[in-house]
Amino acid sequence: MASEGDRRSDPEVERRSRLLGGLHFEGEGARGVAIALLSTAELVLVPLVAFLFQAPLLSHPFWLGAVLVSGTVGFSSVGTLFSAMLVRARSRDVLLPVLLYPITVPVIIAGVRATAALLEPEVELSLVRFWVALLLALDVVFVTLALWTFEPLMTD
Secondary structure, eight states, X not given: OOOTTTOOOOHHHHHHHHHTTTOOOOTHHHHHHHHHHHHHHHHHHHHHHHHHTTOOGGGSHHHHHHHHHHHHHHHHHHHHHHHHHTTTOTTHHXXXXXXXXXXXXXXXXXXXXXXXXXXXXXXXXXXXXXXXXXXXXXXXXXXXXXXXXXXXXXXX
16 A cells, blocks of 8 residues: 555646645535536526516526426536546546537426426416426436446546
């Protein structure tokens, strides 16, 4: 077993650690940080978009919240899983978007379609319910997959 002095650290890891002020997020913490960042952006952007486009987004706040929360959880779960998979890859900056976006396309499509249904002059709640249910099903799949695979990925 190597002593502390024998271990050499990766310069890229040290650089990123200095940029983040020494913060390291793993597993649930990383997903929580991603959800917090996305939620903060949503809190700013959704009212701004509703105001600028004069969109009646806030006419059904429960369904809008369901779309935002389920889309955020699905996207952040997949992003955290793939970033953990690529943590040791040399070309992780290139591979992450190549792997992430095709997998998150169903979440993005369901979120866009649910939001579009909420923007209709006469909101068809059955259509919104369908897209939210699909988002929730995708969340269950992605969160379960992330929970099952995260530990083996980080220990190997």
